Amino acid sequence: MNSQEILEQIEQEISRLQQVKALLQGSNGHKATAGAHINSSAATQGSTKVKRVLSPEARKKIAAAQRRRWAKARKAQAK
Numbered sequence: 001m002n003s004q005e006i007l008e009q010i011e012q013e014i015s016r017l018q019q020v021k022a023l024l025q026g027s028n029g030h031k032a033t034a035g036a037h038i039n040s041s042a043a044t045q046g047s048t049k050v051k052r053v054l055s056p057e058a059r060k061k062i063a064a065a066q067r068r069r070w071a072k073a074r075k076a077q078a079k
Contacts, residue, residue, distance in 0.1 A: 023048065
């Protein structure tokens with residue numbers, strides 16, 4: 001990677017960080033909610049995404065279901 005490419009990437013990162021700062025500050029002076037996050041690939045494309053947050057109970061249910069699937073797969077493989 002040459003120095004010109006590095007400088008371009010730094011400029012893109014600065015631009016992305018400025019967009020994030022503007023979003024967090026908001027146009028009306030209010031700060032954005034704590035749950036709003038920006039996906040770095042989406043920010044480079046000019047759009048924003050909100051990160052979805054799962055409750056601890058939901059994560060436990062998903063983990064238990066995955067463990068059941070793994071156990072079923074191991075049982076089928078043992079046969």
